[in-house]
Amino acid sequence: MPRIVYVQPDGARDECDVEAGINLMQAAAVHAIEGIVGECGGNCMCATCHVYVDPHQIDLLPARSEAEDALLDGVAAERRANSRLACQINMQPALDGLIVRLPDRQI
Amino acid sequence: MPLPADKTDCENEPVRRQVPSLDVDPFSADYFENPLRVHHELREAGPVVWLGRYQCWAVARYTEVRSVLHDWRTFCSSRGVGIQDFAKEEPWRPRSPVLETDPPQHDGARAVLNRVLSPAVIKRVRQELSLVAERRIDELLQRRNIDAIADLAEAYPLSVFPDLVGMPKEGREHILPTASLNFNAFGPNNELRRAAFATAAPHMSWVMESCKSTNLAPDGFGSQIYAAAEAGEITTDEAALLVRTLFFAGVDTTVNAIGAAIYCLASFPTQWKKLHADPSLARNAFEEAVRYESPVQTFFRTTTQSTEITGAHLNEGEKVLMFLGAANRDPRHWERPDEFDIERRASGHFGFGGGIHMCVGQLLARLEGEVVLSALARRVSAISINGQPKRRHNNTLRGLATLPVTLHAA
Numbered sequence: 401m402p403r404i405v406y407v408q409p410d411g412a413r414d415e416c417d418v419e420a421g422i423n424l425m426q427a428a429a430v431h432a433i434e435g436i437v438g439e440c441g442g443n444c445m446c447a448t449c450h451v452y453v454d455p456h457q458i459d460l461l462p463a464r465s466e467a468e469d470a471l472l473d474g475v476a477a478e479r480r481a482n483s484r485l486a487c488q489i490n491m492q493p494a495l496d497g498l499i500v501r502l503p504d505r506q507i
Numbered sequence: 508m509p510l511p512a513d514k515t516d517c518e519n520e521p522v523r524r525q526v527p528s529l530d531v532d533p534f535s536a537d538y539f540e541n542p543l544r545v546h547h548e549l550r551e552a553g554p555v556v557w558l559g560r561y562q563c564w565a566v567a568r569y570t571e572v573r574s575v576l577h578d579w580r581t582f583c584s585s586r587g588v589g590i591q592d593f594a595k596e597e598p599w600r601p602r603s604p605v606l607e608t609d610p611p612q613h614d615g616a617r618a619v620l621n622r623v624l625s626p627a628v629i630k631r632v633r634q635e636l637s638l639v640a641e642r643r644i645d646e647l648l649q650r651r652n653i654d655a656i657a658d659l660a661e662a663y664p665l666s667v668f669p670d671l672v673g674m675p676k677e678g679r680e681h682i683l684p685t686a687s688l689n690f691n692a693f694g695p696n697n698e699l700r701r702a703a704f705a706t707a708a709p710h711m712s713w714v715m716e717s718c719k720s721t722n723l724a725p726d727g728f729g730s731q732i733y734a735a736a737e738a739g740e741i742t743t744d745e746a747a748l749l750v751r752t753l754f755f756a757g758v759d760t761t762v763n764a765i766g767a768a769i770y771c772l773a774s775f776p777t778q779w780k781k782l783h784a785d786p787s788l789a790r791n792a793f794e795e796a797v798r799y800e801s802p803v804q805t806f807f808r809t810t811t812q813s814t815e816i817t818g819a820h821l822n823e824g825e826k827v828l829m830f831l832g833a834a835n836r837d838p839r840h841w842e843r844p845d846e847f848d849i850e851r852r853a854s855g856h857f858g859f860g861g862g863i864h865m866c867v868g869q870l871l872a873r874l875e876g877e878v879v880l881s882a883l884a885r886r887v888s889a890i891s892i893n894g895q896p897k898r899r900h901n902n903t904l905r906g907l908a909t910l911p912v913t914l915h916a917a
């Protein structure tokens with residue numbers, strides 16, 4: 401199973417094996433990772449599953465949809481070039497080793 | 508799944524016989540007083556149940572409600588999200604350009620509302636809404652004995668939402684009756700629906716008048732919707748109907764959700780104590796109340812083709828009733844479903860629906876709920892119920908008519 405590394409704002413790291421097909425918001429919920437809220441349940445409507453993807457890996461991901469891009473304007477923490485919504489990243493083998501950093505707040 | 512050979516003699520009925528059928532009435536006074544027993548029966552009867560009384564299908568388990576919500580191609584909204592099939596009956600009012608459409612029509616209108624109610628917009632009104640909530644709680648603390656429904660659950664949304672939309676100041680007493688009419692109208696032609704229509708005329712004429720661009724404040728959500736029409740994204744007629752949708756959908760829902768949250772917190776003192784000790788739980792407490800009480804209980808879909816849900820065969824043009832409230836307590840998905848727990852991870856519930864029609868006002872609703880509960884948690888040490896709470900009956904919404912409580916200052 402591909403592995404994802406969630407990094408908390410204080411540097412704490414959680415490495416999780418994530419089955420392909422589920423998204424990174426769901427994976428965080430399954431592994432009880434703090435810091436990803438996911439209020440809309442992954443419907444791309446709430447912007448509370450914000451993550452910063454490691455800048456070296458950002459090109460591994462498919463481009464943002466218009467809806468994701470618009471939502472990112474409303475995230476609680478700073479929006480950066482590598483900001484993504486975790487519920488819009490579906491796990492796949494090519495993402496093995498992906499590192500995502502969590503913002504200091506989601507609301 | 509192929510049917511057994513001996514059951515193919517007649518088109519519908521044999522298939523139906525394989526599916527459990529129940530003679531429950533989810534639009535009756537008994538049900539409104541206590542829907543939980545019926546929810547249990549529906550979930551346990553099977554993944555899909557035939558409701559002979561209304562000639563429609565019902566889904567009440569988490570997985571099946573989710574599948575229906577997420578498959579708009581098969582389970583459409585354009586034939587109405589109430590029991591009426593718009594392919595057979597004229598809608599009682601022109602249909603909503605978001606709630607009662609499918610893609611691609613849905614997309615344009617939804618994109619406009621997504622922008623008008625986006626997280627960025629809601630972030631900007633947070634401080635203001637929070638101040639209004641604090642002022643309201645301070646005022647209520649002076650009085651101590653209040654009706655938590657009229658004085659808080661209704662008063663708070665009414666003190667913020669109409670201004671955000673830019674509704675006219677005059678005539679706002681029509682807002683709640685129109686919303687209640689709209690939600691009753693999704694149900695069958697029962698006493699509730701008939702009574703709502705009997706008194707509808709003055710309320711509806713106020714709404715139709717108020718939705719005109721010239722009657723809306725220039726900076727509100729309403730005017731922004733008309734701006735999208737000027738920019739050519741939607742038509743002017745659609746703009747008027749979208750504003751009407753906000754009038755219908757934005758107040759009564761939030762009223763019942765805030766009412767549910769206060770009722771739950773007053774009924775479960777351990778949970779209240781947790782919230783009082785840590786007001787940062789306010790937002791999750793509100794979310795859990797929406798799961799636990801499900802202020803919007805049901806919506807329908809209509810099948811666009813013959814299809815199958817977990818082994819049951821449905822024909823084209825049939826109504827499917829989704830029991831959001833029952834799915835929100837399905838033990839197949841939730842641990843301790845009947846426990847109100849403000850620390851649970853409640854996300855994934857269907858209180859705001861799911862899929863492409865999932866509530867576009869959810870961020871605003873959560874903000875309203877959060878700031879009210881947070882102000883309560885910080886200023887009030889205990890809420891005690893001091894009289895008999897009364898249910899308000901509605902064909903779609905679940906909530907209270909009155910909730911007499913005493914607020915004890917912190």
Ligand code: HEM
Nearest residue numbers: 605606756757760761764803858859860864866867868872
């Ligand atoms: C706690 C309060 C609320 C609850 C429980 C709630 C519930 C729901 C539900 C269950 C749906 C799905 C309908 C369907 O699938 O057919 C929905 C849709 C909708 N809600 Fe809410 N709602 C709330 C607050 C609001 C607010 C404050 C607004 C307006 C600002 C709003 C506007 C809408 C609109 C326009 C839709 C239709 C969206 C579409 O079809 O794409 N709601 N709501």
Ligand code: FES
Nearest residue numbers: 438440442447487
């Ligand atoms: S969970 Fe809501 S946008 Fe990702």
